[in-house]
Amino acid sequence: MKTVPFSKAHVEALAKRYPTPFYIYDETAIRATARKLIDAFSWNPGFKEYFAVKATPNPAILSLLKEVGCGTDCSALMELVLSENVGIVGENIMFTSNDTAAEEFVKAKELGAIINLDDIRHIEYLEKHAGLPKLLSFRYNPGEGREGNAIIGKPTEAKYGLTKKQIIEAYKIAKQKGVERFGLHTMVISNELESEYFIETAQMIFELAHEIREKAGVELEFINLGGGLGIPYRLEQEAVDLKKISDGVRDLYEKAVSGGTMPPLKLMMECGRYITGPHGYLVSTVRHIKETYKKYVGLDACMANLMRPAMYGAYHHITVLGKEDAPNNHVYDVVGSLCENNDKFAIDRELPEMEPDDIVVFHDAGAHGHAMGFNYNGKLRSAEFLMSPNGEFKMIRRAETSDDYFATLKF
Ligand SMILES: *Cc1c(COP(=O)(O)O)cnc(C)c1O
Numbered sequence: 001m002k003t004v005p006f007s008k009a010h011v012e013a014l015a016k017r018y019p020t021p022f023y024i025y026d027e028t029a030i031r032a033t034a035r036k037l038i039d040a041f042s043w044n045p046g047f048k049e050y051f052a053v054k055a056t057p058n059p060a061i062l063s064l065l066k067e068v069g070c071g072t073d074c075s076a077l078m079e080l081v082l083s084e085n086v087g088i089v090g091e092n093i094m095f096t097s098n099d100t101a102a103e104e105f106v107k108a109k110e111l112g113a114i115i116n117l118d119d120i121r122h123i124e125y126l127e128k129h130a131g132l133p134k135l136l137s138f139r140y141n142p143g144e145g146r147e148g149n150a151i152i153g154k155p156t157e158a159k160y161g162l163t164k165k166q167i168i169e170a171y172k173i174a175k176q177k178g179v180e181r182f183g184l185h186t187m188v189i190s191n192e193l194e195s196e197y198f199i200e201t202a203q204m205i206f207e208l209a210h211e212i213r214e215k216a217g218v219e220l221e222f223i224n225l226g227g228g229l230g231i232p233y234r235l236e237q238e239a240v241d242l243k244k245i246s247d248g249v250r251d252l253y254e255k256a257v258s259g260g261t262m263p264p265l266k267l268m269m270e271c272g273r274y275i276t277g278p279h280g281y282l283v284s285t286v287r288h289i290k291e292t293y294k295k296y297v298g299l300d301a302c303m304a305n306l307m308r309p310a311m312y313g314a315y316h317h318i319t320v321l322g323k324e325d326a327p328n329n330h331v332y333d334v335v336g337s338l339c340e341n342n343d344k345f346a347i348d349r350e351l352p353e354m355e356p357d358d359i360v361v362f363h364d365a366g367a368h369g370h371a372m373g374f375n376y377n378g379k380l381r382s383a384e385f386l387m388s389p390n391g392e393f394k395m396i397r398r399a400e401t402s403d404d405y406f407a408t409l410k411f
Contacts, residue, residue: 002235002363004281005029006387008321011283011359014385014393020359021284021301022383023370024393025056027064029279030366034068037229037271040246044253046266050094052227053079055272055367056280060386060396062086065275073227073270074113077104084111094224094270096139096185098160102129109133116185116224120166123173137183137224138162138170142204155188164208171216182218183268184209187226191273195241199248201225206256213262222266225249229274233315233364240274273367280366282306282316282382286358287337295332297354302336303343304379306365307372310342317363318346326352334360338377370397380405 005026014022034049041047050073051065057079062072063086071092072083083093093113097104100122108115109130116137117123126132141161155161162170171182186205189197202225209220232239249267257264284301308314318334320326328350336343345362373381380400385393 002317002319004319004321004361004363006281008359010391010393011321011361015283015285015359018383018385018395018399019300021282021299021305022385022399023365024281024283024385024387025061025276025366025396026279026281026387028387028389030061030276031064031068033279034065034070034275036242037269037274038069040242041249041267041269043246043250044267045264046222048092048266048268049275050092050224050268050270051275052270052272053082054371056276056369057082057371058384058396059086060394061276062088064386066092070275073272074108077101077107080104080107080111080113089113091135094137094268096187096224096270098139100125105130114183116183117170118160118162120162120170120173123170123177127177132174132177132179134179135181135183135221136174136179137185137222138167140164140167140184140186140205140208142186142188145204158188161186164211167208168212168215171212171218175216175218182220183222183224184212184220185224185226187228187270189226189228191230192228193230193232193237193240195244195248198225198229198245199252202249202252206252209256209265210262219263220265222268224268224270227270227272227274229269229271231273231277231364231367233317235317275367277364277367280364280369282362282365282369284360284362286354286356286360288356289354295330297332297334297351297360299334299336299345299360301345301362301382302338302377302379303340303345304336304338304374304376305382306345306362306369307374308365308368309345310340311372316345316365318349318351319361319363320352320354321359321361323352323358328352330354338379340377375400375405378405 050071052073075097090112095108095113096116098118139161284299288298290296303310334346383399384397
C-alpha cells in the first residue's frame with residue numbers, strides 16, 4: 001500500500017491560494033533516503049553520493065541534499081550553474097556528460113568539478129577548450145563484456161562511454177599529458193530493483209580497475225558506480241535491498257584491494273531516482289468525467305506535467321484523496337487535456353467511482369517528473385512545494401504565467 005504524507009485538508013487549503021496541478025516533495029523523507037544510501041556504504045571511507053540533478057533540478061532540493069552530504073552529478077551547463085548557486089562546487093560536482101559542448105567543459109573546469117569523459121576524443125577536445133585538469137575520470141561501456149541482463153539493454157547499442165581498448169589507451173594518454181589523479185565510472189543499469197545487477201557491475205568494474213592499473217600504469221583514486229537504483233513504482237514491487245548491494249559490493253571491494261594489490265579506492269554513486277522519486281507527488285484535480293466507448297477521468301494536469309506514462313508506459317500509482325478506503329470498482333483511463341491521444345496517465349486503471357473536483361495524487365513523481373515538463377499545447381509548468389518537517393508547505397518554484405510563456409517570443 002502506498003500512502004500520502006499530507007491530507008486532503010492540506011491540499012485543499014494550498015489549492016485555494018495556488019491552483020492545482022502542483023508538485024509536493026517530502027523533505028523529511030528525502031533526507032532520510034539520502035542518509036540511508038550514504039550510511040549503507042559508510043564502510044568505504046570517502047564514499048560519496050552525487051545526486052543526479054536531472055532528476056529534480058530544484059535548488060531547494062539540492063540544498064537539503066547538500067546538508068546531508070551529497071554532491072551533484074551534472075551533465076549540462078545549467079545543471080552546473082544550479083549546483084554553483086547552492087554552493088556545491090569543486091570535487092563535490094561530478095560532471096558526467098556526453099556529446100559535451102566546449103562551454104560546458106569550460107564551466108566544469110572553472111568550478112573544479114570532477115570531469116568524467118564520455119569519449120577518448122574528448123581528451124583532446126577538453127585540453128583544447130579548457131585545459132586538462134589534474135583529476136580525470138572516464139566512463140566505461142562494457143559492450144559485449146556485459147552479459148545476461150535483459151533490463152540494462154545492450155551496452156553495444158548505448159551511446160555512452162569508452163570501449164575497453166579505448167579506456168586503457170585513454171588513461172595512458174591522459175597520464176602522458178600530465179593528468180595526475182584518476183577515476184573510473186560506469187553506468188549500465190537504470191531503474192533496476194535487483195541487487196545482483198549492481199553487484200555484477202561492481203565485479204566487472206573492479207576487474208577493469210586491475211586491468212587499467214596493469215596496462216596503463218595508473219593508480220585509480222575512485223570508482224563511480226553510477227546511478228540506476230530503482231524504486232518500486234508498482235504495489236507488487238519490492239524496494240531494492242540496499243544492505244544486500246552494499247554487502248555484495250563490499251565483499252568484491254575487499255577482494256579487489258586485498259593484500260595491498262590495489263590501494264584503497266573511494267566509491268561513488270550518482271543516484272537520482274532513488275533519492276527523490278518516491279518522495280515527490282503530483283497533485284491534480286478532476287475536471288470532467290467522460291463516458292464514450294471507455295470511461296475517462298479528465299484532469300487539470302497533463303503529460304506536460306508528468307510525461308513518464310506517455311513516454312515509457314510507466315506506471316504511477318494513484319491515490320484519490322478522501323477515497324482511500326473506497327472500493328476500486330470502476331475502470332478508467334486517466335487523461336490530460338493535450339491534443340495527443342497518448343496524453344494518458346493511466347489506462348484501464350481500477351479506481352473508486354470518480355467525480356469532478358476529486359483530488360488525485362500521483363505517487364513516485366519526485367524524479368524525472370516536473371523535470372521533464374514542457375510547454376506543448378501552450379501548457380505552463382506547475383509550481384513545486386516542499387513539505388517541511390514541521391508540516392509547512394514552502395513554495396520552491398512558482399507556476400509559470402503567460403508572461404513567462406511570452407518572455408522568449410519576439411513579434
Ligand atoms: C540519469 C543519470 C543518473 C541517475 O540515474 P537514476 O536512474 O536517476 O539513478 C546518473 N548518472 C548519469 C550519468 C545519468 O545519466
